[in-house]
Amino acid sequence: MTDPKYGPRDPLSAEQVAAAVAALRANWTVLDAEPMPAGSDIVYGVTVRDAHDRRREVVLKCFRRDGPVEGRSPERFFVEVDLLELVGRETAIPVPEVYGAYRSRDGLPAPAFLMERLPGEPPLGVAAEGRAAVAERLLRESGRYLARIHDLRSFDAFGDLVSGDGGPAVRDGRATWPARLRDIVDDSLDGLAGTRFADLAERLREYADGRFDELDLAADAALLHGDYRPGNLLADPGTGEPTAVLDWGAAQAGDPRYELAWAVREFAGRAPVGSVARARVREAFIDAYEESRGTRFERDAAFERRQSFYLAVTWLVECRWFDAWWGGADESAREARAERLRENVKELR
Incomplete structure (x- = not known):
């Protein structure tokens, strides 16, 4: 999906990313953050140091109010959190663990949630011959x-x-x-x-x-x-x-x-x-x-x-x-x- 309103433009400052992560995990320190492409919301890949001094790769996802999809709302955005938790709890389907979420925060993009960044690559070209x-x-x-x-x-x-x-x-x-x-x-x-x-x-x-x-x-x-x-x-x-x-x-x-x-x-x-x-x-x-x-x-x-x-x-x-x-x-x-x-x-x- 490649409309200009889809990523990878960078709508958040480093300070905003750090503040959003801190609102969700106060004892995590942001080491690096990069906007992720091809999303209708604001999505960042973030490297953090957690409370045990371990590096983690996580994803920060925030609602984009000027996004390209008609009918989007905070409630529609936030259903992803509900479903990730439901699917993770009741099935063996691999989905990211949600580390935290908020519906509103003064001065921060909202709603937003922080989730695990799982390994793997997008499996494009599934129908290709040879494999x-x-x-x-x-x-x-x-x-x-x-x-x-x-x-x-x-x-x-x-x-x-x-x-x-x-x-x-x-x-x-x-x-x-x-x-x-x-x-x-x-x-x-x-x-x-x-x-x-x-x-x-x-x-x-x-x-x-x-x-x-x-x-x-x-x-x-x-x-x-x-x-x-x-x-x-x-x-x-x-x-x-x-x-x-x-x-x-x-x-x-x-x-x-x-x-x-x-x-x-x-x-x-x-x-x-x-x-x-x-x-x-x-x-x-x-x-x-x-x-x-x-x-x-x-x-x-x-x-x-x-x-x-x-x-x-x-x-x-x-x-x-x-x-x-x-x-x-x-x-x-x-x-x-x-x-x-x-x-x-x-x-x-």
Whole structure:
């Protein structure tokens, strides 16, 4: 994600970073701090000396009030703390330990939290040839982790999650999944006005209306990570074993099959539908997901039709946010992706 409002600009002084860390861990001393790129919030990698005179690598994350994501709020930002603590407490999914958090502090960016910095590297290029065993392990473990996330909590409504008194809660929820999905589609279509994809809006609206009329989209409201992709994971580059699942601030309550469509698309490196790379990723990921949940999808025509629609919705969302996600990318990569999205829309049936 490369809009100028996404990192790595440096909005905090060294004194502000030190003060924020001190507000969370008074007996820790900041030795060094560097802004971290590619985030919608203010994120710093910080080296500290703790109370036992040991060096620690930690991450300071602060709410960015001028961030690029519409609808963000302190409560939406703070749900990540709730989820990191919940997932760390109730699962074996590797997530950072939260060392401290505050909702407000005079003179400091707020809310903010401090967390462990886990080892590993972003496992980009999962679908690349040449390291099949490493890619297979990453895909299967990531599929199992996503299944565990989806089984962790259920909700009475569908929508974005915020930090509530009793943990993650749905804000301004919808009673049914089709209603929630319709909001996602309509908001994205409305947001195409004035973009390079404005001319696709009518075609996409016609397609979406047909799918809403045709498909059975009934679902239970499960916990969704909200942005489950290789860029939000860390992994051991030698083995493919995931070492961290990060960035829970986009969590929502929704249909797990919708997040599966997004995850397969992202872990396949956005490979075209029907490609060998995408088919390989899809099979490994969903097989491990089903194995972890102890149940299999009935992969009939209705299932495939629904998943195709969900995939098309992810394309629509990407068109809506194209400038934010691709604005700072290499021009050739950006233009190639824009053309691929147009081809995807042309091929919708």
